[in-house]
Amino acid sequence: MPVLDREQPKGPKDSNVLPKLPVPPLQQTLDTYLKCMEHLVSKEQFRKTKAIVEKFGAPGGSGELLQKKLQERRDKTDNWVYDYWLEDMYLNNRLALPVNSSPVMVFPKQTFRDRADALRFAAHLISGVLEYKTLLDGRDLPVEYARGQLAGTPLCMEQYYRLFSSYRLPGLKKDTLVAQKSCVMPEPEHIIVACKNQFFVLDVVINFRRLNETDLFTQLEKIAKMADNAEERLPPIGLLTSDGRTQWAEARSALMKDSTNRDSLDMIERCLCLVCLDDPCGVELSDTNRSLQMLHGGGHNKNGGNRWYDKPMQFVVGLDGVCGVVCEHSPFEGIVLVHCSEYLLKYMKGSPSKLVRAASVSELPAPRRLHWKCSPEVQGFLASLVRNLDMDAYKFKFYGKEYIKKQKMSPDAYLQVALQFAFYRCNGRPVSTYESASIRRFREGRVDNIRSATAEALAFVKSMTDEKSSVPAITGMAIDNHLLGLREIAQEMKTEKPEIFTDETYLMSNQFILSTSQVPTTVEMFCCYGPVVPNGYGACYNPQADHIIFCVSSFRESTETCSAVFVKALEECLLEMKDLCNRCSAAAKPNERKQGGSQPMKNGSKP
Template sequence: MPVLEREQPKGPKDSNVLPKLPVPPLQQTLDMYLKCVEHLVSKEQFRKTKVIVEKFGAPGGAGELLQKKLLERRDKIDNWVYDYWLEDMYLNNRLALPVNSSPVMVFPKQTFRDRNDMLRFAAHLISGVLEYKALLDGRALPVDHARGQLAGTPLCMEQYYRLFTSYRLPGPKQDTLVAQKSSVMPEPEHIIVACKNQFFVLDVVINFRRLNETDLFTQLDKIMKMADNAEERLPPIGLLTSDGRTQWAEARSALMKDSTNRDSLDMIERCLCLVCLDDPCGLDLNDTNRALQMLHGGGHTKIGGNRWYDKPMQFVIGMDGVCGVVCEHSPFEGIILVQCSEYLLKYMRGSPSKLVRAASVTELPAPRRLHWKCSPEVQGFLASSADNLQRLVRNLDMEVYMFRLYGKDFIKKQKMSPDAFIQVALQFAFYRCNGRPVSTYESASIRRFREGRVDNIRSATAEALAFVKSMTDGKSSVPAAEKMKKLWDAINAQTSYTVLAISGMAIDNHLLGLRTIAQELKMEKPDIFTDETYWTTNQFILSTSQVPTTVEMFCCYGPVVPNGYGACYNPQQDHIIFCVSSFRDSTETCSAVFAKALEECLVEMRDLCNKCNAAAKPSDQKEGAAKPVKNGSKP
């Protein structure tokens, strides 16, 4: 079964005009790999790793054969790493989607005076979604172009066309990313509205006419009244989608035994998106609590069942004003989510609601409640899913922190890249808290290439470590000018690796390709991939991503390892929004402590820059060598 069943668009395929993703030279990747890991492992371990890597890359070695096969694969398909990366990053991952995988975009808090206010907002939002989808259907979305490093390059647009046509189907060992197939006579388009843990079909096209906002408001009002009927309420089936992927696959198989459930699943799996109408969460609505509500809904005792996590786009609208998007991450990257979200918020601000308070003049068929037949087996799965989600809710430690002392304008005045500067600050903060460097992931867009997704910027550079040591271990003994030189070295190392990554020359995708080719050839796994260094440095204790926005909102996600941090940041002109996450059951992490250290480190870096004026920077520093870099978002 193919991992992704791609829908063939009617118009010209944007990605065909772009170059194919290159396969980096083998020796270049092996040399860079050694450079990236040397300071992250013990000297003894590195000596062993160096011997293993040299053997792998020697003439006639395993690396030479695998590289040859990888080059052959590149010649045959549009993007040699796409399927490998998708399976490794997402589809093979058995963890639950909420917190572990699905990022969220938190919109500005809304103020609804009553239920009608909330429904007007929802109707206006749905109208914007339909406008945006019309642009996608007509292939009328302008092509994105790169900013920052290598600015002006056109970018692959294929991820946009998966926003409303994809679905992640759970499997016992591997999920499948399915694209809806087009047909000669498509069924009426519909969205699914979740309300009080129930699911309703809202047709947005009836008799070949798209519903206007008055009609949408009328239908949403009917749905809320239907959901209020306690006698007809069914078990919160959506909780099943919040469980581990293998458990959900087993529960779905149990559901599929009944035709009623099959019909309901079919309607959800083929919908454009979900709109989740939430009851108030009952919490103080600070940024952190709004982020938590979006990430997991507070568990089964609150709003956690009012979701269907397999659908890529879930628009959440809470009666208490908590609004945003929950994203199933496998079809597209965070920047696509940002662009769609910004379009919708600008649409809602710039286009006054066309809602007329009078009832719809058209007699509309009532929305349909989806029904479920719950066998004892399904009820058992529901109880287990509810417990597992509650554990996840209790375990997540989230800190949304706004650093207000400066933003990207100050960093640009230093002629430094804001992204590189913040990445060095993250290294500084972790070292201050733990006294050691750790392997770090920063996503970098490779949309310059056909079907491009992301590769990894390995931000834990030797140069960053040298700088943070000078600011901590040698705080009083290292002169400010030398610290400043080390900061510039760290900034430039980060920027150089960023350029490598966005040019398709980073190491992580390449090593993944070599490893997967070896599996396909049924070779004994090469030592480089069983070596302790490879596995420890692929455990990303710091999982980071820059997700900049031009509209007031922020993105957040959970850690990717049990003892790690998720660190998403949004640099604005005069402030930076950080969303730091970790797990409470880890004795090695604390989100509030990390955020506090980050603040202190950013202040010290500012003070160092102010102390060392432009004349004090190294004479060989080339003007503009560290211009701002803007990358894609989380894996």
């Protein structure tokens, strides 16, 4: 994803002033699709696919009609692909949210002397959340502008306003992304605090006054003491949200039959966010293990039930110093999570804790424990997820993005080639690869896919400096959203599904064995997520000046993948790429001396 500039304070706050996402020309998309897939399938399969695509795009063919309908949809909507994309990417997906969908941000490890220290940190964090929400409520966030390619373009900010106002409601066939709307007399704002698998309502506004940090700390102390009372502990209901979406929808329907459960669900679903006070996880606190704790909580016998995965923002504060954010991904992209997290960490570092004892704190009503009437038996499901996930958080220390820039290359393009190189070394073949590309320069824009497994990537040397593949994606000219739109239009028209969408090549093109994303940060933290297919890898990378953080995930039950093997290959490939760069630079210097120095290349091309 592109790096964003947050320094420019002026720009359009209303996303309606941004241009609409274009519908790419049909033939352009079909030609690009064939180019993307030709080297990924057999020659026989490609001949079949090419014939199907040519028939689809021929004058008078079904593609022409679907393209016309898609253009009509563009004229009538703010963003023609948004609903299609949201349902296809998230809401129709029946897999469990932890590991399969929800990314996490791992904060720097904290050092807490005792529980009070952890609660002070949590109170300070909540105070920062409320400050950030004040900016959101006033729509006062500075507009972001693209940097790098097409620099200076204002970006849509709407994703930020879903951070604390959305909820993913499970459904039997399809989930719903609920947007909470304020009314004239809103109820007091509240967060939910999870502690020892129990949930507590913490009002952050009482008698029209926002609680200060001292009040928040006092209330958290009360919650911790209430959670210690083993006699009142209830079943770990949070585990239900870690189940498959259909199973959770069925369980929620059963819960809703009881008024006590309905009240508890209502309080959780309308809260601003969750703060999860975790017990120590009892393992070595390496980057890898801290990543695992964020992704799944360590299972039902640790902190796996101390979560509510339907809520977009869950801030985790572990007594052992394992802290971070768990994100429900459907309302916003990773860059929004990054910027919110960076704001909070900078707030906590730059704004000293303001814990001052005040006489009024004793007057605060005690937080309320949520009650349930049921006995869930879903521990076995989460346990299998925990055992299956194979994570390797790795810091490549030999060089970082500054070295890559000195080679006059794009760090993102360079690292994408390294990932392709590593996968090819491990498996001897290229595969469909997903790399998210922001299309926020358009109204309600989310992402499209940079298909970085190009024919040029196989040639390797040419692709090391090739940035062309990302430009169509960020300008709305990529193929994945367009093909999705044509497919969904055909379904809405209730016509026979065009053969292009049942072809083996199309089905394979959407099996992203390598799912990648650049998530750069300006403070010490990193992002990670799980694979999107059973035999695939999730590869998140964070390029810093002198090092690169990679978080590689896979599933242990797959015989085709191993995170440690992939990471080892990745390190070897990055070192070989540097060696190649150095040898090319050394070879170029004698020629430069003979020619009296380097000369500018034609057409602005790169060496």
